[in-house]
Structures are given as C-alpha cells and as structure tokens.
Amino acid sequence: MADAASHSGPLHVAIIMDGNGRWATAKGLPRVAGHREGAKAVRRAIEAAVTNGVRYLTLFAFSSENWQRPAGExxxxxxxxxxxxxxxxxxxxxxxxxxxxxxxxxxFGPALAKELEEAERKTANNKRLTLVLALSYGGRAEIVAAARRAITAGMKPEDLTEQNFSDFLFTAGIPDPDLVIRTSGEQRVSNFLLWQLAYAEIWFTKVLWPDFCAQHFAMALEDYAGRERRFGARPI
Incomplete structure (x- = not known):
C-alpha cells in the first residue's frame, strides 16, 4: 500500500457494498462469482482509504437480512x-x-467466531487504518442490543444520554462515519449504522461493487470536500 496522505478529508468512510449479484447476472455467471469479484474490490477500497488518509473504513459485508437468502448463497x-x-x-x-x-x-458458528476474535486480537495494536467489518449486522438490532446492555449495566433512565448510550453500541470508541458510499444505484441506507449515520454525508453511485475502484473512491472524496457540513445548524 502507498503511505497515507495527510488527513484533509473524512476521518471515517463507511461503504454499503451492493451489486455483486447483479454484476454476476449481467455477465451470465453464478452469484458467487460476483461475491468473489467483490472481495477484490474490498482490497482496492482498503488501499484507497490508506492512500487518502482515511483512518476508519467500515464495510457492510453481511447484513442480518442476508440470512434470508437461499442456503447455498x-x-x-x-x-x-x-x-x-x-x-x-x-x-x-x-x-x-x-x-x-x-x-x-x-x-456464523463458534469456529468462525473464534477466528474473527483472534484476528481482532492479532491486529489490535495496528494504527494505520481501522477496518470495521459489519457481519450479520443490523442497525435496529444494534440499538436494541445497546439498550439491553445499558439496562444490564445498571444505567438509570435519567442518567442515559446520547453520549453515554453510544458506549453500549457495537461501535463504541469508533467515531461516527463522515461519509457513506453506496454502490449499485440504490439510494437507501438499508438498516446500516442507523444511530451513527445521523449527520453523515451520503454519496450514491450506479457502479456495481465488483467494479468499484480507487477512482470511484476519489470521486466520492472530491464530492464530500465540496459539501458544507452543518450538523443540523441553520446556515448563517
């Protein structure tokens, strides 16, 4: 990977990686071929994030709704x-x-869950980029789980704030995304980081995920740079 550029853009970019199946269907290939090509796009996105000084990259890799797909897929x-x-x-x-x-x-089962835990442990001290994989993830389920953890921790309703509630989310300690990218032309967040995306900028592209490359990543950053982020405040 190239060395990270000095930070002047989004600190945290999140991507809804969509279009693997459509990419494969358009080429007369089985859907798994699209997922394989999508994995190559993941590598390109990671490299682009590092090159552009992004410190956190969150990828929506497997949603909780994906369990409803055919067993083979x-x-x-x-x-x-x-x-x-x-x-x-x-x-x-x-x-x-x-x-x-x-x-x-x-x-995903105890064996894979253990592998994921070991991967987190092995890379825990790395500082160049934090890669967050959202696996069997749903935004509503995360909020419900956070509420349950807050109750279990003994939080009183009157003591609960937006700030300390965030400590019970899966993303505790990770800054909220500044920019969200969604591929394939769909224009919705699909139950992804519902709490964290409150003030994120969103960039949609018709490019299918397997075709996503560094140039598209740069286009999203360029569009982001031209926006004025107000976080709910009225323009002066």
Missing amino acids: VQDLTFLLKHYLRSELAELHAEGVQLKVIGERER
Missing part, C-alpha cells in the same frame, strides 16, 4: 468470508491495519 458467502480472513489477514496485519468486527458474529 449464504454458504458461499460464509466460505468467502473464511477464505478472505485466512488469505488476507497476514498482509493486512503487516500493513498496519487493525480489524474490528461488529454484528452478531456468533451466528
């Missing part, structure tokens, strides 16, 4: 996740990438 996605973790972890670690996983990882 779920199996393919799970296999690709295992393959990616085993084939890429050493290089990501060597390049200073810290891995964090948010979501209900236990749904």
